[in-house]
Amino acid sequence: MNIYDISKLAGVSTATVSRVINGFDNVKPSTREKVLSVMAKQGYTPNAFARGLGLNTMNSVGIMCADSSDMYLAKAVYYIEGRLREGGYHCILTCTGYERESQREAMDMLLSQHVDCIILVGSTFIDKSDKNNKYIYDAASTVPVMLLNASLEHKGIYCVLCDDCHATQTATLHLIDDGRSDILYLFNSYSYSAKKKALGYRSAFEMRGITCDERYIQFFNGSSQDIEGVCNFVSDLKDKGLHFDAVLASDDFLAVGAIKYAIRNGITIPNELSVIGYNNSILTTCCEPELSSVDNQLELLCNNLVRICIGTLSGESMPRKTIFGGELIHRKTTVHPDDSDSENS
């Protein structure tokens, strides 16, 4: 069943049917009714491919995400897809992994599908060596490219991010001002946002006139599924003579590993050890004591990213860079400034 069939059955031309389909108002009401009733009776739907060919768009956007089973990225994808569909776009999802070559391939695939826009979820797509970002710049010359939690200054690239540096700084300052002198910083990635977090950690010490001891900045080289591994990693650091009375982590799973270490070694939280995670994920509430964590307002970021995306596709002028703040959520692994020290369970 195509537009010709409908036009014949309705006794009009295909042009008129097309006008009815697309809601043009220069159609006599009685004609419109006739056409609509025929379409309804036949259960007719316009062919999306033909429409795509003519209009050179199928109202689709490509989402690139290294690993959609990562809790944080999965949430981002969920929010983005929802808002985009509300806006009349559908999403082609690609889980690219963390290797540049497969990321490139995924982008080529999306471009070959003629998506209207490409969204990069997370900062793993940005290379420290800028010439390796050419694949992104090239894409941006064809379609708008949206970056979530990453930053790249270039025509056609739009960034929406949380100020991870400042948020981490705030968290670190909280620990310092709570009297913690030895704050272990755990991280597991060298991505753009990971670097910003490390920067925030260091800057907090500067602000307080303290020299930052680099031995306290530790890279966990393992899977985000391996909490046991984190626990052992922290344990090893202790055994090697590193003393710490607080742990700040670039991801909740690292912080949970630190809590596990404390529990197993009879270290009381938060009195002897204070712990802060990042992302404010469900992991924060499945451990005891529950984990304080930095919330980087993912839903807000995603809503704005899609707003800017759709605005751009509609021809509106949109900001190239949009930055939101993060927020430290106090639970049971930190001493809240409003509480007295002894009141924490």
Next chain:
Amino acid sequence: MNIYDISKLAGVSTATVSRVINGFDNVKPSTREKVLSVMAKQGYTPNAFARGLGLNTMNSVGIMCADSSDMYLAKAVYYIEGRLREGGYHCILTCTGYERESQREAMDMLLSQHVDCIILVGSTFIDKSDKNNKYIYDAASTVPVMLLNASLEHKGIYCVLCDDCHATQTATLHLIDDGRSDILYLFNSYSYSAKKKALGYRSAFEMRGITCDERYIQFFNGSSQDIEGVCNFVSDLKDKGLHFDAVLASDDFLAVGAIKYAIRNGITIPNELSVIGYNNSILTTCCEPELSSVDNQLELLCNNLVRICIGTLSGESMPRKTIFGGELIHRKTTVHPDDSDSENS
């Protein structure tokens, strides 16, 4: 840049260019080289819309998933997308939510996009009243429909699932045979697979000739993010006089809530309370003691689902129903049959 431009630059016809593009072997090698070099020099890519219009396919499949931020569903989407892309298909993802109407809308959208196949991830799409499943049957008359962890017998519908009933039965039997007399069963959904799990729980009692006390089957009416809520829920049950020495849950987060309850009330695990979760998610390792859980082999399920999907699309005859078994993973919240009772930490 289109096929006409390439044909002119290469001094051949569009038919020859098309033959080169599609790898036909009836092209003189020198001609092929010429065409390929022109295409490469121009960075030419065939227009996917035009191709789609002619061939009536763009090699895409639609994935419907109630909530891709749910850890379990997110993993499923991740595995499925990866395998499909390896097989030359790309995925249109729709996060439908749990309401039937929005699920219907999402399906209509996918069908209007002419996807080659639709994959329903999870059993929330199946209605208990079969006439409400007409939207699925209708879809299946147009394109193959794949069901993950659900079952529906109908032409064009292919199911891949874990035998949740048997897996739950095994877990329950383990608890019974470990001497647990009062096993609380927690669940939070009335979906197809949720019912199968409940069935498994009940059947275990029958197998041991014990009458199953319905008061021990409890529905948690809350979000899967609300572990605190689960903890309170379990606490309330206890306060109302329900005694239990084991908890079996239809999802890990429920089990983690039960562990939290035990920790807060000084109940020793697994001696005084044994706990088993479901899905073997990362939640199992972020609590102390670590949670025993049923692994329903999601990756295996997804791999097979995609294999059957691609086979079907290639015209091969594929099985309508494929069932795998689950496996109880012992960690620290159960007494492992191989250990002596006292050796558990």
Next chain:
DNA sequence: TTGTACGCGTTATCAA
């Protein structure tokens, strides 16, 4: 081995 010409189902332009 290669080329010609048409069909795929829309939308948009122009004329009536």
Next chain:
DNA sequence: TTGATAACGCGTACAA
């Protein structure tokens, strides 16, 4: 207000 028709870019009979 409506209709005829050209484009969109590809694949593919069929002919050469």
